[in-house]
Amino acid sequence: MTTLPAVSQHNPWTTLGAEVRYENNWIRVVENDVINPAGNPGIYGVVHFKGVAIGVLPIDAEGCVHLVGQYRYSLEAYSWEMPEGGGSPSVSPVEEAKRELREETGLLARQWRELLRIHTSNSICDEHGVIYIAWDMDQTESEPEDTEDLIIIRMPFARVVDLVLDGAITDAMTVAAVLKAQLLAERGQLPEDVAKLMLGR
Template identity: 40%
Template structure:
């Protein structure tokens, strides 16, 4: 099935009142919004509004990518992911991608190409993400933050795809980026 290049966009049917902030910190704000849903029912809708743009970057060379592993408090578990972080909403996302790549892996990229734009959980958050492919890599020292317990793993793209399929890589940005790379390779756009 081939999807059209422009999908239809029916009208937004919710009626929203003034949002009330319930919690706020430097990274996000949680709001309660009085609303009328599309069926005409009164309700309150909760939204998490992020103050930064999420930025992911996949370091790639010769059929291999690098993942970063770190402890994630939300799931009380260790997670293998592509390097990622946040950038100010008014910052060029490619600058944030270069910064996160250097901080988490030590690499600098000679070439950075945007490969994906996504909304991470648009039913409850407004968080958006841009993902870049980093190539022409130069190794260096990482500059991790004190809260990060990062490990670095070089893995073949095939093994990363298998890890996604097996549920070993579950973080949404990483899953989407790895599957995008698989598609780019299948189309001959990635060597």
Template identity: 40%
Template structure:
């Protein structure tokens, strides 16, 4: 039975592939202009979560790992999946602890995002964390991770230079900077972020 999806009509639907993390859907459709077509969607089993950790000295922690899809090494803020039944904030704190060993006294939502809304339904929740305490990392069995503690100012400069390309990392930093500039964050993380901006060309605090 056909059904409407906004201006699209879905005439038939099949699952082309499925594993514990994704499902690939194939849709036979009538396009908004009335012509026949197809539309493929990747459905994610988990939500995405990310966290920007801020140390009292103005540094943050990046995680380095090889990304299979791009066959390339990537430096990112701590990120991971949130399965059904787990709260996104709890998942973000869990990923922070697993990937870096850090625990946080304070965590604050920075925002939500559709990461690739043309061909996937991946949805992300991302956070700012401070009041950090060091511990031992416990990555998953399929993760070979490095940690890199750097000034937030250096991370901002690397993003501006195109050296850090992970979308969620860029989004977390840009949202945190914007909220700090608009005084929409608690005083301590706001001051740390604004201090990181000093000296960066073209950035007004």
């Protein structure tokens, strides 16, 4: 197993004070007065997330991924992604992933495996994500939230990999999930049934 070098876990920053600048049901923005590692005073703004980012890479019986298209208000741009959403920290991440997959796509999966955990933007926020791969699925009716105007498409997994490599898919959690799933499938580190679907073998 590859390991990282041992380093000091000491925090080189000194926090002199903190003030909440904004808060709603989903985030809290805090401005911190700090002394940075070089010994200079300054400020550091941090966005604290109250939920957990959840993502699901769904692989159907024909080896296709179900992608979700939606306009992302924060980016002012359209985005193609795997099914994603916010989960409650008081609920099991896999249960929240099942809910998110059902709501956005209507899919019910019998097989689940945690794919990775990720920090989404660790220079300015503490949000972390949990991503699953799901397969062996049945189709039911979707139940999107009223803030979601979604388009769902099916695409072979290999084509989704190409779109990630070409830069057409830019959502960070989707990019990480697709590339890790591809690598694990090629290395024989995913269950054989889903790996064969993904790789077309």
